[in-house]
Amino acid sequence: MTTFLELLVNGISIGAVYALIALGFVIIFKATEVVNFAHASLLLVGGFIVAKTHESLGFWLALLLGLAGAAALGALIEFAVIRRANVVSHSILAIVTIGVDIVLTTELTRQIGTEVLALGDPWGSEVLHIGAVNIPLARIAALVTASLVIALFLLAFKYTNWGIAMRATAEDSETAALMGVRRGRVSMGAWAVAGALAALAALFMCIFPTPGLDRTVTATAMKAFPAAILGGLDSTTGALAGGLIIGVTESLVGGYQSELVFLGRGLGDVAPFLVMIIILLIRPAGLFGTRELARV
């Protein structure tokens, strides 16, 4: 039971981090109808900035810089690539983002090399003991911060003019333009917010119990992709649910892997994709999605 509780809390915590990434995916898709395969590189850039600056600036300032840097890079990609590419189909733009991702990731992994970079977070490797349940402080911090940020984001999405402009554009961009909404601003804003969310996720993916930021973090980040897809690519609620489902699945399957050994090792890494496939077989548009993926 103790193990189960520990795994569950860990799963929810990592799930909340996946949800941050998936939310970014979803708002980019809603605002520009582009599936952003460059998302993992945004995450890597955010984490990299924090890793390289925390010693001189201190952790919090470095984190702020990482968030701003990833947001700026997101906005830049939108402005320099997505907006200029005058193409007919959004699937072509999705492939363009793969190109952007390869360029950015190649350069960053070259910079990182074989190192494992610490992010200088204040939580260290402390473990919180609640009864018999042991949870690393870093995971609690991830859970609390991610929940707060997601709540803030959803409130802004629902109640601010920014959110209304986003949703109006997502639903019908021509009619939104007739209301005086500037599409360029909306989509640039979406990319910037997605970048900042990804940078925050980078932080929580690279602190304890993970040793630090290394070149493999993009592969971990791609697990948020099934989270966004199974929730429904155009649903913020879906991103949230998808993130939690993937996080908990991964954690539980990974934790009980010794009892599932007949299925082979490393099942925890595969399970999220299995869950995605099963859910898509039943609901092709994802749990909360309205548009089928054929649209992509």
Next chain:
Amino acid sequence: MNVHDPGPPGDSGLTVRDLAVNYGPVTALRGVSLDVPRGAVVTVLGGNGAGKSTLLRAISGTLRFHRGGIGAGAVAFGGRRLSGASTSAVVAHGVVQVPEGRKVFARMTVEENLRAGALGARDRRAAAEARERVLTLFPVLAERARQRAGLLSGGEQQMLAIGRALMARPKMLLLDEPTLGLAPMMALRIADTVREINAQGTTVLLVEQNAALALSLAGHAYVLEVGRVVLSGPAAELAESDEVRRRYLGIGDDRDEALLSGAPSIRPALTRWTA
């Protein structure tokens, strides 16, 4: 009322001069000119594919959403050039379009739709006033404020679409077939509303297939056919003209007689169909 009166200089309404619009290789408008003086209601009549919606797109700057562009000519409002401006700049200049088919944001509430309408105008107090005015005009929108717009009836959606446009406090309202698909009673209700909006000082350009209704509302009318203005004049005169009566009002001579004596352009088309 003299609808040709251009008004004081610098305060002119909408002018469209020799406008040509293409969608790639397809020409949709050829040399269209028309005037909507300040404070007037002007209607543009025409069948499907005559170019009515294209005209409104050219004015509101939404041609690019349909891969179209202005080939020649100019559109101006109050002395400012609108052709070439972005849609948000057109809205900022006070020209706001109610799209064909209502196009309410179905997944958003009525309240949120109205807020979306005010996004172009960043003045909060003005937005509150506009909201007041819209809810006075359409009390039903206040009753349904928290409902999803997609759940409203067709007539209510049209009211919401008009109300949403009014949230931007337009000097000029472009209406694209506001009575399309509505029950006759509701169409009359919308017509009354358009009259009221105009009486409150908003200039109106109304595009309609329902010619009888449009001619009763407008001071001046234009008839578009295959991208050209083929007729124009005071609405009352047009309503009396044989051609308009026959083609757009469905009154006049017997049908067969109309075919025999009517425009020769109809006959080859008919033989082609039966061949």
